[in-house]
Amino acid sequence: MAVVTLTFADRLAAEVARKRSQLVVGLDPRPELLPVELRGDIARFCCGVIDAVAPHAVAVKPQLAFFEALGIEGMAAFHKVCAYARRAGVLVIADGKRGDIGSTARAYAAAYLEGDDPRADALTVNPWLGRESVEPYLAAARRHGTGIFCVVKTSNAGGDVQDVTLSDGRPMWHHVARLVCEWGEDLVGEHGLSAVGAVVGATHARAVGEARKLMPQAVLLLPGVGAQGASPRDLERAFTSGPASALVAASRSVIYAFRDSGADFRTAAGAQSSRLKREVWAVSGW
Amino acid sequence: MAVVTLTFADRLAAEVARKRSQLVVGLDPRPELLPVELRGDIARFCCGVIDAVAPHAVAVKPQLAFFEALGIEGMAAFHKVCAYARRAGVLVIADGKRGDIGSTARAYAAAYLEGDDPRADALTVNPWLGRESVEPYLAAARRHGTGIFCVVKTSNAGGDVQDVTLSDGRPMWHHVARLVCEWGEDLVGEHGLSAVGAVVGATHARAVGEARKLMPQAVLLLPGVGAQGASPRDLERAFTSGPASALVAASRSVIYAFRDSGADFRTAAGAQSSRLKREVWAVSGW
Numbered sequence: 269m270a271v272v273t274l275t276f277a278d279r280l281a282a283e284v285a286r287k288r289s290q291l292v293v294g295l296d297p298r299p300e301l302l303p304v305e306l307r308g309d310i311a312r313f314c315c316g317v318i319d320a321v322a323p324h325a326v327a328v329k330p331q332l333a334f335f336e337a338l339g340i341e342g343m344a345a346f347h348k349v350c351a352y353a354r355r356a357g358v359l360v361i362a363d364g365k366r367g368d369i370g371s372t373a374r375a376y377a378a379a380y381l382e383g384d385d386p387r388a389d390a391l392t393v394n395p396w397l398g399r400e401s402v403e404p405y406l407a408a409a410r411r412h413g414t415g416i417f418c419v420v421k422t423s424n425a426g427g428d429v430q431d432v433t434l435s436d437g438r439p440m441w442h443h444v445a446r447l448v449c450e451w452g453e454d455l456v457g458e459h460g461l462s463a464v465g466a467v468v469g470a471t472h473a474r475a476v477g478e479a480r481k482l483m484p485q486a487v488l489l490l491p492g493v494g495a496q497g498a499s500p501r502d503l504e505r506a507f508t509s510g511p512a513s514a515l516v517a518a519s520r521s522v523i524y525a526f527r528d529s530g531a532d533f534r535t536a537a538g539a540q541s542s543r544l545k546r547e548v549w550a551v552s553g554w
Numbered sequence: 555m556a557v558v559t560l561t562f563a564d565r566l567a568a569e570v571a572r573k574r575s576q577l578v579v580g581l582d583p584r585p586e587l588l589p590v591e592l593r594g595d596i597a598r599f600c601c602g603v604i605d606a607v608a609p610h611a612v613a614v615k616p617q618l619a620f621f622e623a624l625g626i627e628g629m630a631a632f633h634k635v636c637a638y639a640r641r642a643g644v645l646v647i648a649d650g651k652r653g654d655i656g657s658t659a660r661a662y663a664a665a666y667l668e669g670d671d672p673r674a675d676a677l678t679v680n681p682w683l684g685r686e687s688v689e690p691y692l693a694a695a696r697r698h699g700t701g702i703f704c705v706v707k708t709s710n711a712g713g714d715v716q717d718v719t720l721s722d723g724r725p726m727w728h729h730v731a732r733l734v735c736e737w738g739e740d741l742v743g744e745h746g747l748s749a750v751g752a753v754v755g756a757t758h759a760r761a762v763g764e765a766r767k768l769m770p771q772a773v774l775l776l777p778g779v780g781a782q783g784a785s786p787r788d789l790e791r792a793f794t795s796g797p798a799s800a801l802v803a804a805s806r807s808v809i810y811a812f813r814d815s816g817a818d819f820r821t822a823a824g825a826q827s828s829r830l831k832r833e834v835w836a837v838s839g840w
Contacts, residue, residue, distance in 0.1 A: 298661075331654075331658055331661075333652070333658045333661035333662045333665065334658075334661045336661070336665040337661040337662070337664045339629075339633065339665075340626060340629055340630050343625075343626055344626050347625065347626065365652070365654050365680070366619070367651055367682075368617075368651050369709060370710060372620075375617075375619035375620045375622070375623040376619045376623070379619065379622040379623040394651070394653055394680050394682055395682070395715060396653075396680055396681070396682040396705065397705070397710060397715070397716075398710070398711065398714040398715045398716065399711075399714050400710045400711045401708075401710060419682065422683050422684075422687075423655060424655035424656060424683060424684070424686045424687060425684065425686045428685050428733060429681060429682055429683070429729075429730060429733065430683075430684065432720060432726070432729055433721040434719065434720055434721060435721055435723070437721070440720075440726065444715060447714060447715065
């Protein structure tokens with residue numbers, strides 16, 4: 269029996285349609301911010317959040333740094349949380365921003381995007397080392413239906429590198445956007461979207477529109493909504509390539525919503541993600 | 555009693571002088587390449603290599619990707635190997651090429667470069683997200699005497715991003731080199747070298763000389779010798795800022811030397827690192 273592996277973007281598009289959602293909930297667990305009754309158990313916290321947001325979020329985005337900061341226990345929690353999310357019908361975007369030469373990138377691909385049951389559905393990737401460093405992820409995408417999001421323009425004040433002007437007058441990140449577009453050309457699925465997406469900070473509303481034009485087939489992953497100050501209203505232009513052509517990521521404003529509302533952390537995360545999902549869907553115009 | 559924390563570069567300079575070595579041995583453990591009698595136990599393999607190279611190498615450079623690829627056991631091995639190296643009097647440069655927005659970079663700094671007994675002495679860092687993303691490592695360097703090596707020009711064929719021409723005619727990586735120089739200005743120790751170093755591929759001999767001029771106070775970490783094709787002879791110009799102003803990294807050609815020689819893996823790694831150390835020291839002219 270032939271097994272056809274769907275591309276990452278087609279799997280994503282199916283989930284976006286099913287949940288009517290383009291929301292990604294970032295999992296940035298910090299023991300000191302958790303409800304006291306969890307005693308800093310970040311796996312329990314993240315799994316509770318996943319239960320609460322599963323009807324509203326197409327994906328969760330565990331940020332590897334916060335797990336790595338807690339040593340072996342943290343990494344064990346990361347693996348547990350990834351498996352839990354996938355069983356709950358939520359895609360996993362491992363936010364590691366990995367980037368290394370090809371022979372090393374193969375090990376990162378093996379760590380996150382390969383095998384019979386890859387740990388994550390997608391990985392964020394740093395493009396600074398060029399195409400050679402991205403090839404192993406493209407190979408994984410072909411074989412396993414996984415994807416990557418290349419960090420093109422970040423939500424922080426990173427303009428000292430990304431915004432520098434090139435000889436043709438473009439900003440540096442436009443050049444990288446064009447490369448990302450090329451890297452993803454062979455991996456476009458039935459919905460017209462590629463398994464090679466791009467991270468573009470939602471905090472730069474104009475850049476989001478430019479990114480959409482430069483990378484018409486890329487799924488844009490837009491972090492920075494909520495705690496970092498961006499609003500879904502700024503992101504309308506991101507969705508012109510289809511309902512699944514952009515994902516809006518919110519982290520602290522969802523998972524730590526209980527700290528403001530006083531509600532149970534699951535209730536607060538569920539309510540906040542439900543609200544955001546509807547807000548984003550309305551903005552997307554689909 | 556006042557405890558004076560030495561800067562990373564001064565600690566490094568003392569070790570370079572003590573061992574008369576600028577050699578860094580990269581630890582890229584792949585279970586399938588290990589001696590059969592170790593049954594894929596990468597921690598035992600790496601600790602054996604450390605015993606063998608400790609008289610000859612100022613530092614080891616465990617490549618996180620290969621440990622991450624092995625899951626929790628891999629990460630447990632990574633922690634064990636770091637602690638073992640530091641007890642053996644060998645500095646640890648964690649090769650993670652991490653890079654993320656400031657609030658996340660703080661977690662990476664906590665994971666590798668902070669605490670009473672930081673896991674590593676230095677971390678390789680990706681500069682694509684700009685100064686804001688590097689600040690947490692600079693803060694760690696001030697408080698804990700740790701360091702970073704920013705990935706400026708890599709040993710792979712990464713020119714599609716790093717070599718693009720800017721409006722003033724320089725290649726992109728020259729711009730990043732200048733930034734790295736600025737980022738490290740406040741962290742220069744008594745030997746005139748900064749805790750903010752730079753990774754420059756030894757495979758680009760001309761770039762190594764340019765990097766030296768652009769970043770006179772940076773310790774240059776030069777990978778690519780051995781399996782990737784560069785020779786120590788190409789690297790003379792890297793050392794003009796002092797004996798500790800450049801480090802030559804070799805990985806596969808040292809740790810897997812037994813596969814060619816047929817000797818015990820420790821004997822082969824010891825012999826190869828001893829040879830490389832003397833070759834590099836002679837080239838450095840100190």
